[in-house]
Amino acid sequence: MLAFNSASSNNRGMHEAKKALDTLAVHAGREDLTDLGLHALPIDLSTTYPLTSVESGGEAYDTMASGGRAPEGGTALYARLWNPTVARFESALAQLEHAESAVAFGSGMAAASAALLAFTAATGNRHVLAVRPLYGGTDHLLASGLLGTEVTYCAADAVTESLRQDTGLVIVETPANPTLDLVNIRSIVDQAGDVPVLVDNTFATPVLQNPLLHGAAMSMHSATKYLGGHGDVMGGVIACSEQHATMIRPVRALTGGVLHPVAAYTLHRGLATLSVRVNAQQRTAARVAEWLQEHPAIATVFYPGLDGDPAGVLGEQMHGSGAMLAIRLAGGYDAAAKLASSLTLFTHAVSLGGVDSLIEHPAGLTHRLVDGDARPDAGVLRLSIGLESADDLIADLERALAA
Numbered sequence: 572m573l574a575f576n577s578a579s580s581n582n583r584g585m586h587e588a589k590k591a592l593d594t595l596a597v598h599a600g601r602e603d604l605t606d607l608g609l610h611a612l613p614i615d616l617s618t619t620y621p622l623t624s625v626e627s628g629g630e631a632y633d634t635m636a637s638g639g640r641a642p643e644g645g646t647a648l649y650a651r652l653w654n655p656t657v658a659r660f661e662s663a664l665a666q667l668e669h670a671e672s673a674v675a676f677g678s679g680m681a682a683a684s685a686a687l688l689a690f691t692a693a694t695g696n697r698h699v700l701a702v703r704p705l706y707g708g709t710d711h712l713l714a715s716g717l718l719g720t721e722v723t724y725c726a727a728d729a730v731t732e733s734l735r736q737d738t739g740l741v742i743v744e745t746p747a748n749p750t751l752d753l754v755n756i757r758s759i760v761d762q763a764g765d766v767p768v769l770v771d772n773t774f775a776t777p778v779l780q781n782p783l784l785h786g787a788a789m790s791m792h793s794a795t796k797y798l799g800g801h802g803d804v805m806g807g808v809i810a811c812s813e814q815h816a817t818m819i820r821p822v823r824a825l826t827g828g829v830l831h832p833v834a835a836y837t838l839h840r841g842l843a844t845l846s847v848r849v850n851a852q853q854r855t856a857a858r859v860a861e862w863l864q865e866h867p868a869i870a871t872v873f874y875p876g877l878d879g880d881p882a883g884v885l886g887e888q889m890h891g892s893g894a895m896l897a898i899r900l901a902g903g904y905d906a907a908a909k910l911a912s913s914l915t916l917f918t919h920a921v922s923l924g925g926v927d928s929l930i931e932h933p934a935g936l937t938h939r940l941v942d943g944d945a946r947p948d949a950g951v952l953r954l955s956i957g958l959e960s961a962d963d964l965i966a967d968l969e970r971a972l973a974a
């Protein structure tokens with residue numbers, strides 16, 4: 572049985588004054604709409620903004636180039652520095668993550684790159700400590716050293732001994748791609764000491780996990796996945812303190828990985844149903860995981876809580892097991908490749924977190940560029956469970972596995 576499963580996020584201990592996540596998901600970032608005489612979120616497509624004087628424009632420029640927010644009532648100057656529609660989405664996501672601020676990007680990888688540059692190149696501390704496994708793109712970005720970083724991969728209990736004088740950032744993902752390994756964030760933070768810890772929170776979403784409440788400096792999302800939730804918008808976002816946001820924004824302004832305002836609108840709209848989607852998808856995932864566990868063609872099911880809770884995080888750090896799972900087929904690569912292409916309700920495609928179910932082969936696709944020894948087993952498939960009925964998804968798997 573699952574150690575923890577399908578809990579609603581509604582009832583967990585929140586600060587008295589703070590609204591429940593379900594309420595925030597619908598209302599955050601919309602506080603001023605009534606005063607503006609609006610009901611739906613407005614979209615501002617301006618690339619440039621009128622100036623009242625050279626002096627006030629220059630002051631706004633100085634503020635934003637050094638990482639500050641657009642001056643209240645002043646000009647936003649230029650869309651690579653600031654966009655009000657993006658800022659609304661950032662405000663909403665920050666509230667869901669119990670963060671002071673958030674900085675949004677054109678993709679999850681743009682967000683990861685900006686965090687790396689802000690805490691390594693910009694500080695002179697070029698060493699990054701990364702706890703494997705990680706998303707394939709993040710792993711490859713670090714392994715390639717493309718951004719001038721030097722990486723050490725370490726186990727979750729070996730952070731302190733792997734730190735260097737010049738370690739600028741610790742990166743961890745939980746649940747991690749693709750086998751849903753869980754990491755205890757508080758333990759990583761304690762081991763990291765003064766070095767900021769970035770948690771990739773894409774799989775958990777703010778509905779199930781808030782890394783900042785466990786001491787992490789930053790919670791990063793590929794917004795392309797659950798936050799958007801419909802497979803039709805790319806984005807990335809980092810929730811953090813205003814001090815850290817001030818370090819990250821200049822990198823976004825200089826490297827240009829901005830989020831388009833229409834994408835920000837779509838992501839912000841997606842937040843309203845995030846909690847409903849994640850809770851429903853999680854319920855279905857738990858049923859599918861338990862069914863798969865009984866199937867003779869499946870050697871292993873990877874789903875948080877199915878095999879106990881070695882990291883000791885379910886219920887406390889992570890409020891549910893999520894809607895991602897992985898399976899290792901007894902028949903190895905051939906059986907996995909065949910299954911991926913024989914399902915009808917699961918689309919054979921990379922990505923995750925949308926309303927429809929997806930299945931993909933990590934070793935051959937998302938984790939193709941990861942070093943051989945750290946690459947997932949060739950018999951593993953990763954499933955992203957959508958909003959279809961559990962019975963129909965199970966019937967699809969049963970038919971394809973029998974073939």
Ligand SMILES: *Cc1c(COP(=O)(O)O)cnc(C)c1O
Binds near residue numbers: 678681708792794795
């Ligand atoms: C997809 C993904 C990323 C990268 O995000 P993009 O939006 O594709 O750039 C990073 N981390 C995780 C866990 C992901 O699933």
